[in-house]
Amino acid sequence: MPEVRVRTEDLTKVFYDDGRGEVRAVDSVNITCESGEILGLLGANGAGKTTTLRMLATVLAPTGGNAWVHGHEVREAAEQVRASLGFYSASTALYPKITPRETLRFFARVNNYPKARLEQRVEYLIDRFGMESFSDSRVEKLSSGMKQKVSIARTVAHDPPVLIFDEPTVALDVLNAIELRDIIAKLRDDGKAIIFSTHIMSEAEQLCDRIAIIHHGRILATDTLDGLRQSTGHHYLEDIFVHYANSSGSDDAIGMVSDEVVG
Amino acid sequence: MDLRQIWTLFRHEVRCALRERNIVIYSIVLPVVLYPALLWAAFAGISFVQGQSSRMTSRVVILDSPTAHSVFVDSLDANDRFDVIESDVDRAGLISRIAQGNLDALLEFTPPSEGGAALDGNFGLVISFNEARDRSASTRSRLEAEIEEYRLAWVDRERQALGVDDTVWADFLITRENIASSEDMTRFLLGVLVPMLTLLMVTIASFYPAIDATAGERERSTWETLMSVASPRANVAAAKYLYVAVFGMAGGLLNLAALTLSLQWILAPVAGEESRALATSGGIPPSALVVIAVGTALLGLFVSAGMLMFAVFAKTFKEGQSMIMPFYFLMIMPAFFLQDPDIEFTMQLALIPVVNMVMVIKAAIMGTSDPLLAVTSLGVMSLCVALAIGFAQWVMSSEEVMVGSQEGGLSKFLKTRFTNRKAQA
Incomplete structure (x- = not known):
């Protein structure tokens, strides 16, 4: 029986910029994500995806609304929230001077994974992600594909029930991107609740069980791909996205879509 | 605070640092090897020039x-x-x-x-x-x-x-009698050298770790990774502080050890016969070693807190260097001003942090310690260390500072904080 693992309620983030004044980067976002589900957060660059995910990961504090991860409120129980999730993004790098084995040991331990089972967990992850041949080499010496495996293993080192992937394939070549998507799909099969942000349409189509379309900080629609097709009458996700972006009333919607969202 | 987590984070910081070439060079190799070697070169150079001059x-x-x-x-x-x-x-x-x-x-x-x-x-x-x-x-x-x-x-x-x-x-003859023993001469030389080198080494040894632990992490993009771990931010800040302080103190103490051990080697060219006396007297008086160790520890704790306070706002290594530099110069300035052997250790100097530690170390080596001045200095410095750590903790407890969304440096942060508070009032 799937459980709701992530829930937001009017989640809002307002930044103050010297030049632009008040900027509502995220505006009353309401999403949920269940165990064994991948929720795609689809939007152009600057739509508010990363800010939303950073608030869920407690890297940023919300200015309005609220969010719960595995039952813990992001503002009141930030440590428990972080213990319950693994956060992966293009900007979360690895420590170059330590080995994959040391990386996994450190992240499992600092995320409160039981000490008695720690070594067993590290060995399991090395085996599962095929890192045997380079587990004791320094991260700085690894190829980008190897680093990517270490990054994912680091994200799940403490076996969290919730995983957040923020544009994880943005800097990867085609083969590595395919491998990463396979790994994420397997993690869903393990019962993880996964939020996956992307601006690549094909990725969202292939991987996500439900898709939330975010534009200018607001969620315009959340449904399965079939549900979105039925609601809009369009078959392709790109057309569906343009449909919602245009109906949101923003003048620059089509321009942004053609520039940023072509997968 | 969870001590186990702080220990895990601290060990991680140290492990990464010990594999970073610049940190190993500036915080370990430099205090152990380079400064004694430079001193030896300076003394050898002086005696060479003196020798040349005597043959002229x-x-x-x-x-x-x-x-x-x-x-x-x-x-x-x-x-x-x-x-x-x-x-x-x-x-x-x-x-x-x-x-x-x-x-x-x-x-x-x-x-x-x-x-x-x-x-x-x-x-x-x-x-x-x-x-x-x-x-x-x-x-x-x-x-x-x-x-x-x-x-x-x-x-x-x-x-x-x-x-x-x-x-x-x-009755009209003037007879000169130097009452200083070779040990006194040693103490005089060390009294000039050791306080200056200790302060320099503590400051240099803290410099790179302070930037590495903050701006370095941001530049390598590992900061956000660390911010997403389950540990409270205060634990992360405490571990980073411990890391910088340990390297600062280690730099000072390693330099002291290297200097003591290589004393005869360094001073031999100028001291001649005296150098044998230096070796037998052990260089630095054992009674002074405890005072020097405590002074070095307090200097390390103070300097580390100050450096982290500035560096935590930096987004890149270069920015970190420029943010710390004014504080760095402010810290090493006493080392140059207090080199004059005739400067007197007064109660006013005992109330100035950093300066008082330099003077306490100097007095301990020269055997002229005044218990009241020493206790006052250690008390003042301990208070300043507590205040510096408290202030650094307050700065690093800010969500904006820790997640890196704070723009500008320490002065802008303080201005923003106090402006907001006034506005709220």
């Missing part, structure tokens, strides 16, 4: 030498350190040669003053030299020493001829 020949022309004092002229001529030149050039020409560096000094015998003329054979002397030329200035000193020796012998002969009694004459 002074070129002198003597004018109007009276036959009564030909012994003096002959003794100079026979002295290897002097080259007494016969010259037909007039006085103006000789002065010109001294100015050009072709001659070092001109010695002219002159008639004695009116009072001195009563003594038969008495004389006056004028030494013309060029103070702007080292060789000429050294020649003047050599000539003065030779003249003084000859004058004393001549006056002694004359007073005997006049029947002045030995015991009466002895």
Whole structure:
């Protein structure tokens, strides 16, 4: 029986910029994500995806609304929230001077994974992600594909029930991107609740069980791909996205879509 | 605070740091090897220059030498350190040669003053030299020493001829007695060197770790990774502080150890026979080692808190360097101002943080410790360390600072904080 693992309620983030004044980067976002589900957060660059995910990961504090991860409120129980999730993004790098084995040991331990089972967990992850041949080499010496495996293993080192992937394939070549998507799909099969942000349409189509379309900080629609097709009458996700972006009333919607969202 | 988590984070910071070349060089290799080596090079250089200078020949022309004092002229001529030149050039020409560096000094015998003329054979002397030329200035000193020796012998002969009694004459003699032992000389030298090097080493050894733990992490994009771990931010900040402080203290203490162990090697070229005494006395007095260790620890804790406070706002390594630099110079300034061996340790100095630790270490080495000043200094410094840690903790408890969304440096942060508070009031 799937459980709701992530829930937001009017989640809002307002930044103050010297030049632009008040900027509502995220505006009353309401999403949920269940165990064994991948929720795609689809939007152009600057739509508010990363800010939303950073608030869920407690890297940023919300200015309005609220969010719960595995039952813990992001503002009141930030440590428990972080213990319950693994956060992966293009900007979360690895420590170059330590080995994959040391990386996994450190992240499992600092995320409160039981000490008695720690070594067993590290060995399991090395085996599962095929890192045997380079587990004791320094991260700085690894190829980008190897680093990517270490990054994912680091994200799940403490076996969290919730995983957040923020544009994880943005800097990867085609083969590595395919491998990463396979790994994420397997993690869903393990019962993880996964939020996956992307601006690549094909990725969202292939991987996500439900898709939330975010534009200018607001969620315009959340449904399965079939549900979105039925609601809009369009078959392709790109057309569906343009449909919602245009109906949101923003003048620059089509321009942004053609520039940023072509997968 | 979860000590287990802080320990895990601290160990992680240290492990990464020990594999970072720059940190190992500046915080470990430099204190152990480079500074003792540089000191040795400096001392060896000084003794080389002194040796060269002692082998130098002074070129002198003597004018109007009276036959009564030909012994003096002959003794100079026979002295290897002097080259007494016969010259037909007039006085103006000789002065010109001294100015050009072709001659070092001109010695002219002159008639004695009116009072001195009563003594038969008495004389006056004028030494013309060029103070702007080292060789000429050294020649003047050599000539003065030779003249003084000859004058004393001549006056002694004359007073005997006049029947002045030995015991009466002895009352006019000045006898010099240096009461400083070789250990005292060691303490004097170390009192100048050790406080300066300790402060320098603590500051240098904290510098790279402070930037590495903050701006370095942001530049490597590992900061966000660390911010997403389950540990409270206060634990992360505490571990980073411990890491910087341990490296700062280690830098100071390693330097001290290296300096103590290599003392004989460093000072041998200048100390000569004294160096044997240095080795047997152990260099730094054992009683001073505890005071130096406590002083170094307090300096490390204070400097680390200050450096982290500035560096935590930096987004890149370069930005971190420029943000820390003013604080760095402020910290090492006392090392240069307090090098004067005559500076007195007063209650006013005991109330100035960092300066007081330099003076406490100096007094402990020189064996001139005043318990009241030492206790006051340690108390003041401990209070300042507590305040610095408290302030750093307050700065690093800010969500904006820790997640890196705070723009600008410490001053902008404080301005924003106090402006907001005023606005809220």
